[in-house]
Ligand SMILES: *[C@@H]1O[C@H](CO)[C@@H](O)[C@H](O)[C@H]1NC(C)=O
Ligand SMILES: *[C@@H]1O[C@H](CO)[C@@H](O)[C@H](O)[C@H]1NC(C)=O
Ligand SMILES: *[C@@H]1O[C@H](CO)[C@@H](O)[C@H](O)[C@H]1NC(C)=O
Ligand SMILES: *[C@@H]1O[C@H](CO)[C@@H](O)[C@H](O)[C@H]1NC(C)=O
Ligand SMILES: *[C@@H]1O[C@H](CO)[C@@H](O)[C@H](O)[C@H]1NC(C)=O
């Protein structure tokens with residue numbers, strides 16, 4: 080069916096048809112709000128500047144008449160209360176956005192089967208003279224299959240400022256004649272449904288159905304057309320809206336629409352100048368010009384919430400404690416939330432870096448590092464503690480050693496220096512070793528700018544500590560030019576360290592038998608060595624109060640200084656140490672020089688030293704090593720020659736066996752053999768030997 084031309088639109092007859100909805104006009108003077116005012120009607124919050132004015136006494140509850148609402152009982156039983164602005168129901172009020180949600184009756188245009196005419200039920204909404212204006216989110220919505228509906232609007236009170244538009248909804252009729260075939264759910268684009276936007280600032284509208292476009296012919300499929308200005312976000316087209324009363328039923332006859340409300344008809348700047356009527360009275364509130372026509376709204380400043388229209392401390396704009404709303408005000412786990420007036424701070428935790436509000440706080444010091452640091456710290460601490468414990472133990476041990484080695488006894492002795500372990504320790508390294516033997520090692524050291532020899536026995540406890548101390552004391556008192564002087568000792572170690580004067584040329588043994596050593600000893604030197612060594616030994620043997628035996632006289636124990644002056648080393652103390660070490664009973668010493676009597680009887684006497692000294696003389700005149708063996712020993716050779724009463728010339732060292740000295744050498748050999756006598760009584764004393772040697776050496780010089 081072709082539809083009517085729309086050229087001539089008889090719209091201006093609407094005033095008579097419309098059932099106008101009238102709202103109360105706004106009064107001008109703001110009134111104070113009191114705590115007796117209701118802030119809720121039914122489920123709807125009513126914040127100031129709105130107010131429930133059910134009686135004239137409530138007048139002060141709303142800012143002015145325009146914001147006055149009534150809280151009426153509705154429904155069949157009148158159970159539920161709902162707020163009304165005039166006769167328009169208010170569903171929700173948003174203070175912050177300056178909006179409110181209301182309900183408008185849906186207009187309809189239906190074919191009456193009984194009367195066979197079009198029944199029209201058009202509505203209008205009049206907000207003129209109130210603070211409300213239709214918001215831009217509303218759309219004039221028309222539903223129908225044969226519908227042309229006009230919207231006629233007005234801005235404010237000025238009736239001349241009219242607006243008119245319309246919307247057409249048709250249904251395409253397919254070959255089968257079914258109008259429904261073209262309809263699509265959710266699609267409101269002219270087929271069964273159409274929507275049109277409205278201009279800003281509208282305060283009044285009314286609906287007009289074009290009578291020439293009616294549903295008479297399609298009434299058995301789509302009997303009605305509907306139209307309403309409603310919130311587009313609340314509308315989704317359904318095909319059933321065209322073919323049934325579903326649209327009306329769905330919304331209960333009233334569709335929601337949104338209004339922008341504002342205070343007054345001035346801008347913020349203008350309003351602020353009029354202190355009396357300026358509505359943004361709360362501290363920390365701000366003013367915004369309305370986006371929809373004249374007037375302004377108030378809002379709390381950023382970081383504050385509350386009612387900007389109230390001066391009341393509690394209900395006005397208050398600081399938001401953002402930290403209590405972590406869902407809305409972000410502060411990630413890495414941050415520390417701190418509220419402040421008008422905002423909040425969220426710095427990253429100490430040692431964390433990033434922006435906590437953006438959730439990028441990252442532990443700059445990750446767990447692994449923490450563990451590492453912890454572990455290292457722990458290890459360090461443990462090390463320090465164990466070090467201290469070791470140090471303590473070491474000190475204790477040192478004290479114990481000191482005591483065991485006769486320290487307290489030695490302390491009282493004069494002439495002996497007691498060294499600290501630390502003083503000697505630096506010298507006890509392999510590069511300083513100048514001698515090795517069964518007793519231990521000898522290191523060279525430097526104490527008080529004097530060269531010293533430090534003797535370090537092989538560890539093994541010195542049980543006779545008292546005796547050791549005594550020996551040390553005795554030795555320290557021995558001052559003889561032919562005896563190596565004991566300077567001091569260190570008792571803080573298990574086996575005491577002994578510090579001797581350093582003798583530069585080494586031992587007689589090395590000089591006689593080490594062929595790399597190019598020091599040649601002439602007879603005079605040898606005589607001198609023999610004589611002075613004998614002197615030293617004699618001195619020790621003859622000391623008035625205590626007699627000191629050497630027990631191990633041999634060239635290795637006769638040291639020579641720069642002038643080849645002999646100094647005997649290794650008296651008693653080393654023997655004490657050595658005895659403990661070797662556990663060989665009382666008989667110890669070098670077998671090559673050992674007195675067979677001492678060996679047999681185990682009793683060391685002066686004569687044992689004499690025997691050993693005899694061997695030394697033989698070594699001196701022959702430059703041959705004294706080797707203890709059944710055949711071919713140095714001793715045996717001399718004894719055999721002596722037995723046969725033969726000249727011993729060929730036994731003498733060629734270096735010294737010059738003719739004029741042969742006699743002297745013979746008497747030396749003779750003296751040596753006397754010392755070697757197996758009859759102890761036959762042996763001369765050390766004193767005698769010393770005297771004889773002195774005579775011999777003098778006789779040669781002359
Ligand atoms: C609300 O109630 C008042 C009086 O109780 C009445 O005058 C008014 O018309 C009612 N309004 C609505 C929308 O029902
Ligand atoms: C008022 O403040 C709230 C919260 O800060 C904000 O959501 C709203 O958009 C503001 N209103 C206006 C009109 O700026
Ligand atoms: C149709 O019109 C008659 C008479 O005017 C009326 O009584 C009836 O209620 C109407 N029917 C509908 C559904 O509006
Ligand atoms: C419906 O519109 C047609 C014109 O298209 C008109 O002739 C008819 O009278 C109208 N019906 C009613 C009930 O208004
Ligand atoms: C549209 O949706 C309604 C239910 O919401 C359904 O009854 C109807 O058949 C649907 N129409 C189409 C064309 O799918």
Ligand SMILES: *[C@@H]1O[C@H](CO)[C@@H](O)[C@H](O)[C@H]1NC(C)=O
Pocket residue numbers: 296299300
């Ligand atoms: C609608 O009514 C017309 C006559 O007015 C009829 O020809 C058609 O079959 C009907 N369609 C339906 C779906 O009832």
Ligand SMILES: *[C@@H]1O[C@H](CO)[C@@H](O)[C@H](O)[C@H]1NC(C)=O
Pocket residue numbers: 107343344
């Ligand atoms: C603004 O409103 C006041 C009273 O509410 C009125 O006197 C004044 O004329 C209005 N001004 C404008 C420009 O509408």
